[in-house]
Amino acid sequence: MRIVVDAMGGDNAPEEIVKGCILARDEYNINIILSGREEEIKKILDKNTLSNKNIDILDAEEVITNEDKPVLALRRKKNSSLVKALNAVKNNEADAIVSAGSTGALLSGGLLIIGRIEGIERPALATLLPTMNGRFSMLIDSGANVDSKPEFLYDFAIMGNIYMQNVMGINSPQIALANIGSEKGKGNKLTVETYELLQNSILPLNFIGNIEAREILQGKADIIVCDGFVGNIILKSLEGTVSEVMAGIKQELNSSIITKIGGMLIKSSLRNFKKKFDYKEIGGAPLLGVKAPVIKAHGSSNDIAIKNAIRQAKVIYEGNINNLIEESIMRRWSENVWKIERSYFR
Amino acid sequence: MRIVVDAMGGDNAPEEIVKGCILARDEYNINIILSGREEEIKKILDKNTLSNKNIDILDAEEVITNEDKPVLALRRKKNSSLVKALNAVKNNEADAIVSAGSTGALLSGGLLIIGRIEGIERPALATLLPTMNGRFSMLIDSGANVDSKPEFLYDFAIMGNIYMQNVMGINSPQIALANIGSEKGKGNKLTVETYELLQNSILPLNFIGNIEAREILQGKADIIVCDGFVGNIILKSLEGTVSEVMAGIKQELNSSIITKIGGMLIKSSLRNFKKKFDYKEIGGAPLLGVKAPVIKAHGSSNDIAIKNAIRQAKVIYEGNINNLIEESIMRRWSENVWKIERSYFR
Numbered sequence: 228m229r230i231v232v233d234a235m236g237g238d239n240a241p242e243e244i245v246k247g248c249i250l251a252r253d254e255y256n257i258n259i260i261l262s263g264r265e266e267e268i269k270k271i272l273d274k275n276t277l278s279n280k281n282i283d284i285l286d287a288e289e290v291i292t293n294e295d296k297p298v299l300a301l302r303r304k305k306n307s308s309l310v311k312a313l314n315a316v317k318n319n320e321a322d323a324i325v326s327a328g329s330t331g332a333l334l335s336g337g338l339l340i341i342g343r344i345e346g347i348e349r350p351a352l353a354t355l356l357p358t359m360n361g362r363f364s365m366l367i368d369s370g371a372n373v374d375s376k377p378e379f380l381y382d383f384a385i386m387g388n389i390y391m392q393n394v395m396g397i398n399s400p401q402i403a404l405a406n407i408g409s410e411k412g413k414g415n416k417l418t419v420e421t422y423e424l425l426q427n428s429i430l431p432l433n434f435i436g437n438i439e440a441r442e443i444l445q446g447k448a449d450i451i452v453c454d455g456f457v458g459n460i461i462l463k464s465l466e467g468t469v470s471e472v473m474a475g476i477k478q479e480l481n482s483s484i485i486t487k488i489g490g491m492l493i494k495s496s497l498r499n500f501k502k503k504f505d506y507k508e509i510g511g512a513p514l515l516g517v518k519a520p521v522i523k524a525h526g527s528s529n530d531i532a533i534k535n536a537i538r539q540a541k542v543i544y545e546g547n548i549n550n551l552i553e554e555s556i557m558r559r560w561s562e563n564v565w566k567i568e569r570s571y572f573r
Numbered sequence: 574m575r576i577v578v579d580a581m582g583g584d585n586a587p588e589e590i591v592k593g594c595i596l597a598r599d600e601y602n603i604n605i606i607l608s609g610r611e612e613e614i615k616k617i618l619d620k621n622t623l624s625n626k627n628i629d630i631l632d633a634e635e636v637i638t639n640e641d642k643p644v645l646a647l648r649r650k651k652n653s654s655l656v657k658a659l660n661a662v663k664n665n666e667a668d669a670i671v672s673a674g675s676t677g678a679l680l681s682g683g684l685l686i687i688g689r690i691e692g693i694e695r696p697a698l699a700t701l702l703p704t705m706n707g708r709f710s711m712l713i714d715s716g717a718n719v720d721s722k723p724e725f726l727y728d729f730a731i732m733g734n735i736y737m738q739n740v741m742g743i744n745s746p747q748i749a750l751a752n753i754g755s756e757k758g759k760g761n762k763l764t765v766e767t768y769e770l771l772q773n774s775i776l777p778l779n780f781i782g783n784i785e786a787r788e789i790l791q792g793k794a795d796i797i798v799c800d801g802f803v804g805n806i807i808l809k810s811l812e813g814t815v816s817e818v819m820a821g822i823k824q825e826l827n828s829s830i831i832t833k834i835g836g837m838l839i840k841s842s843l844r845n846f847k848k849k850f851d852y853k854e855i856g857g858a859p860l861l862g863v864k865a866p867v868i869k870a871h872g873s874s875n876d877i878a879i880k881n882a883i884r885q886a887k888v889i890y891e892g893n894i895n896n897l898i899e900e901s902i903m904r905r906w907s908e909n910v911w912k913i914e915r916s917y918f919r
Binding site: 359370373374405407414415416418439440441442443444445455456457459460461462463464465466467468469470471472473474475476479480482483485486488489490491492493495496497499500503 | 705716719720751753760761762764785786787788789790791801802803805806807808809810811812813814815816817818819820821822825826828829831832834835836837838839841842843845846849
């Protein structure tokens, strides 16, 4: 298979991106297309590998940054590494795309250039959160859609379910709805209506009810369904709090000689703990609901993170995840129609 | 002044609640009315104080629990400690109310029994979050309203501003809007429209723009404005993450003899750090926008927390915070009308 990687996106681009692609090629036996400034990419390749076998370069002069307005940038920067990479997928020159650059531009590009799977109204960004019990919870949507409707969240649950079953190997993923209370009937209009849809799902979903934000890190659910605004708030709250708490404890450890010595002794513990929240091992966040695998790698990805994001794209492609999503959504629509007809003729 | 306290609300009721009231009476020279089961309250009073001076009991047989549906419970449990306390405020037998019981019931009761300040459409729960720089950020609304309109959030900012100026002594509080991006134009419909209102405020507000959830603990804003659903998600995410991270680190410290010794040496540091997030020193969360001071104390409040919540009620009352809110809201309405008229005759 052929995976196109945006060589210019991310804090450590292009160096770490290119190195990650070399690792992925060596480990997974796939073809990589690097999109970006040819001269720069070539230099990094020459420095880091003896052979450019199975690595092609798609020359692109421009770069879309986080400061660019996503949709405008897609339209104006036609020669950017990202737009060229997206077009490569669209034109069937690549099977999947990975980028550590602007999230907004990648999401918009996935939607506008690659296009939605038939039946899916809103693709969703699915972030895998590490939890305290050493597992992962998928937070879907973690930022692609704001002002969602209940039907969108229902589709997010269906897509997440397929991903967790087929990519993460979880037999019957527990699906929870992010909410501000545990009982049915709690929350805002969106969550109250979504609860009904999930509870009465036509497709088999292991819906376990509401989950409060304080329980998320405990790993009580495999899939946490929410609107993208709320999901992004949860994601950033968790990230920010973990890093602030770690920094705060470190600061306290400097307060006396005794605590400094203690701090030295527990260094390994703190490091082990921090590792639990290391996004680099996870790969990236897939944008589910578009016609080809689209992986958003973390902005500060190093070579290992890029390699893992590429692996993810490969698993989604080879597992036919998008076909499974399309089938499920079709089934949901047709059974829905049948249900309406049945109630009509009763 | 006279403060009525729900003696039966909270995990440690009635023992810690009554003890907190004794502390407050001794320290602040105020009258306390304890609402709840007279026999039980009397026993605790007898055990903990020599004199019942300035402490009255309002006998109430029933108790509203967290399992009760708030509005239904208010209607059905007329003889509950909470409903009797709320009615005491309504009938001008008390000037303020404190409860560590069901949040939903207290909020609904504040709205339905005590009533809104004229001009305020939606009262809001204002939680003071401790931040890493040793200060507090007010999160308003942290759970009273879901499905808010931009005008509600604008009122939250006005009320929060008055509170932080007059109760917390901050000259020109920095007001930020909780959002999923820093630039203007980011977010959902609600935040985009609220941004406009706050930026073009008729009343002088020190609006500093959007704040992302990851920055909240850094203490970058004095007031964080948001819808109650989002505010509750933020609050619970922070609480949950802090406690999960502390528990996770403790677990790691048990992994070897060396880290165990290190753990013993840094015990004081961890304790100091945890203290930063101790709600007991803060008091409770005021429900702003109702006609009398209503303080929601933390569910697991001990005597100190209750004493501090009573102090808060006293400061709001003596600082005439509710009058200041009413004046500001009136000014906002009248200047708004004037603005509309001016544009009409232009």
